[in-house]
Each structure stands twice: as structure tokens, then as C-alpha cells.
Amino acid sequence: MNCQQIDEYILNYVDNKLSPELRSEMEEHLEGCETCQNLLKISCMEKQILIEARDIPALRDNFTSQLMQTISNRPATRSSLLSRFASYRFLFAGTAAAAAIILLALYLPGFMVIAPELQSDMIAEHSAPLESGWNQTGQIPLDGDKTYAGPGPAATESANPANNSTAGGPYSNEASPGDPSRIASGVEAKSAISKHKPETQDDALSIQAASDFATQDRQDAELDLMSLHPNNIPEQYKIEKIINTNFNVITYIYKNIATNQALEITITMLDNPDITQRSLADTASLGATPVPETRRADKAVLNSTQTSISHQDRTFEIILKAPMPLDRLQELANSIKFEEGLPDESID
Amino acid sequence: MTSDELLASKSLKGDLEAFEELVNRFKNRVFALVYRIVGQQQEAEDVTQEVFLTVYEKLYQYDNSKKFAPWIFRIATNASISALRKKKKVVMLSFEETYPLNYEPNNSSFLTDPQLMFERQELEKEISAAIMKLPENYRAVIALRYHLDLDNQEIAGVLDISRENVEVRIHRARKALRKIILQQREERGIKLELSANR
Secondary structure, eight states, X not given: OXXXXXXXXXXXXXXXXXXXXXXXXXXXXXXXXXXXXXXXXXXXXXXXXXXXXXXXXXXXXXXXXXXXXXXXXXXXXXXXXXXXXXXXXXXXXXXXXXXXXXXXXXXOSSOOBOOHHHHHHHHHHTHHHHTTTOOOOOOOXXXXXXXXXXXXXXXXXXXXXXXXXXXXXXXXXXXXXXXXXXXXXXXXXXXHHHHSSOSXXXXXXXXXXXXXXXXXXXXXXXXXXXXXXXXXXXXXXXXXXXEEEETTEEEEEEEETTTOOEEEEEEEEEOOHHHHHHHHXXXXXHHHOOOOHHHHTTOOOOEEEEEEEEETTEEEEEEEEXXXXXXXXXXXXXXXXXXXXXXXXXXX | OOOHHHHHHHHHXXXXXXXXXXXXXXXXXXXXXXXXXXXXXXXXXXXXXXXXXXXXXXXXXXXXXSOHHHHHHXXXXXXXXXXXXXXXXXXXXXXXXXXXXXXXXXXXXXXXXXXXXXXXXXHHHHHHHHHHHSOHHHHHHHXXXXXXXXXXXXXXXXXXXXXXXXXXXXXXXXXXXXXXXXXXXXXXXXXXXXXXXX
């Protein structure tokens, strides 16, 4: 080995990354070459200095307290996350005759449908903030639909494949009559979900939402979809993505850290009665998705809660599905805030 | 001890104490990384603060199935480089501030020899000065590798390059560093033989 080769290898030598053969060749050369010994010495010191980094001054003592002060003057994390949307108000574009549906669905492969009594309980628990100007009726839409025909896991296990196929699968993109723009938005959101790996977060948080909104005729009725997001998602569910492709659709994808299972919350607002029915059918088809054998084997506790609230022409449909104990899921359902963003005058 | 990842998760849910703990765990490492790239104390402190604010704002983007450290170092690296680019035209480094001349003695074994200690002090100054002459991506990789002691896989994650590229970049950075040091010595009329005749 010559001096030039030593120069080439010396850093790896110092970092202890040379093969034993190269190492002994190198040491052989080093023994007889003072220049290379100096080079080695400098390289060793260099590395030591780099590691110790004593030229790096200390951070000021009050750094943390100042930072935390700055942060505590800001909204909380979740709020701060949501604040990205704060400027986008989600408006009802509907007329008096239009029905609006907010479909809040946490769905996962496979679920059980809970007993209607439980749903009624849930609705009752939501009654307090809604009393003024709101009628609530516990509805189980599509009563005849096999997906929701009965409570308990049996209904899930016998998920109706025919229904599924006619509906075109859980994220059916098939065309339907009605307001094309509404359909488009629904389809867009659903296809984004079905990919499960939407584009980057920033793409997902596209300014498109804002521009959609800007072009939308402002109506009296105003609702902040964000306010319907449950606020006590269990700790093991970590938010992963927010897909906000349109002003009336927002999807949150959570992931269970422990099980790696996705949990999705989609809040969709539709204001056309035809679409409303369509949406319910799609929702049903979601439930009818056959659970792959592999997933079934997980034997996770899969539950579902469903409720709907009607007022005048509008129906708010809420469905929660998640692999967690029923009481936990109900707690989650109960944490959905209905009272915000729905001033009385906005309803007419 | 609570993992960084769990603290991040709690922070996302609005637990400020968890976030404070994260800050305390990472502030010195983030500052060292930022300082190494930015090269100026005040600027580095500002960028470090910005990094934590960004982390707080973007926690929801953090994938909890992955390690937290590479994620925050990535934010720190990007923030430092972009701060540097923004200010490139106006930053004048204060030599005293940037490269403190008085070093605390330490217990490194080879510093017991006065001659070696002198050489080492010289070398420290040289290295500090030389690092600031490196391209910023070399500075970043050196800080990540030597100051933060990340392995190649982690550095790859931070810089979004392949592991092999990390190795290559570290090697090139070290070589470039040595070249600059030798150049500096040459300019000052000091030969490599400085330590040869001790």
C-alpha cells in the first residue's frame, strides 16, 4: 500500500470500517511512514473533535420555558392541527328543500352492528346541546337493508355479497343521478380513501379546499365540519393523514399504533336528497364488504354504532365503526360535538 | 422512561407536559445540529426555536410507527439549510462568537501531553473554521454522524438519501474537511509536519 492509498483509506481506518486484510496492509505501511502516521494522528484527533464538538456553545438556559410560553399562547395541538382549516368554513349550499347529511363513519374491515336500543341511548346523550331548535329522532336508515338488518356479529359475518356487488364495493365510484358536483366530490373523497395511501399530507391539505370554498356561493347556513370530529380518540390511534379534497368532504385516517389497523373518519356533507339516499346505500355497502379471512382471524373486537339525527329536511347520519370495545366506541361517539357551528339561524 | 414516540403521541393530543419533555430531550441535540450547519449562535437559537414550533405544528404528520429522532432531525436539518440560504447574503460570522477560543480542559487521554494539547486546540479551531467552509449538506451529514451519533440508516432517513449515499457523503465530507484544514495550514505557513517532530 502506498501513501495515496493510505490517504484514501485512512478515514475508514479511523472509523474502524476496514476489512482486517486492508487494515493490516495499512498498518504495515504506517509503521514505516512518518507522514502517514501524522495523517493518522490528525485524522484521529479530527474525529475526536468532531464527536466532542466542544466548539458548539450551550443553548440558553431559559430556552424551554420561553418556547413553552410561546406554544401555550397558541391553540392546543389538535386545535392547531385543525386550525389549518379554520379559514375554510364548510357551508351548506342547500336550499330549504335540500336534505343535508353528515356521514361520519369510522370504518374498518369487518364490524358488528349494535343494537338499536344502544343507538337510541347514544342519541339521547346528544340531546342536551341540540334541544333548541332541533328534533332528534333515532333513525336506522335502510331498515330493510340486510347490512343493518340485525344487531350482533352474525349480521356482519353474513355480509351480503350481492348487495356489495351491486353497490360496486365499499368505495363505489359509480355514477348516480343528482347534482354532479356533489357526486364528484363524494367520489373523489372515496377514491382517496380507497387508495389508503393518499398523496403527501400537503397535497391532501390542498388549498383546493379553500378555492372550492371561495367559488362556492355563500349561504346562510354554515357548518364547520371540523367541529364534528370526535375529541377523545383513544390514545393508541394516532392521526396519520387528513384528506381534505373538497369543502364538503373531510377524511381523517388514524392508525392504531399497537395493531397497525387503520381507522377512518369521514365526514361528508351532501345536500341533495337523491345523493342522500345514494350515500346511505353506499354506506350500507361499506358494511357489506366481506371481511378477508386474514383479517377475521385477528378477532379484534369490532363494533359499530350508528345513529342519525333529523331536523326538518336535513338528516345527520353518524356511523362509527372501529375495532375497539363497544363502551369505548360509544364514548367516542358521544364525544362528537353537535352543538358547535350550528347557529339557529343557519338552519333555515 | 416514556419513549419519544409516546411523548409525541401525547403531545399531539394536547399534552403540553409531554411536549416539554420532548423539548428537553432534544433541544441540545437539535441545537448542536443547527449550530453546526448555521454556524452562528444567535441564529442557531432562533432556528432551534423555529424547529420546535414546526414540530409542534406538524406533529400530526409524524408517523408514530417510526422513530421520532430522525423526524425531528430532518426538520432541523431542513430548517437550518433554508435559514442559511435565506440569510446567505447578510450573515457575517463573528469569529469570537462562532469559534470560542477558550476551551475548557477535558479528560481526553491524549490531552495530558501539553504538546498534543496545543496541537489539539489548534486543530479544534481549524476544524471549526473548516466546517463552516464545507457545503451545507456536508456540514449536515457531519453533524448527524459525529455530533448526534446517528447510524447510516438513521441519517439516510433524515436526509432522504440511501444508506450507501450516506457513507459516500460522510467520506467525502471528511475528505473535504481535511483538504480545507490542510489548505488553511498552508495559508498560514504551517506544514503537516507540525506534529512530526515532537
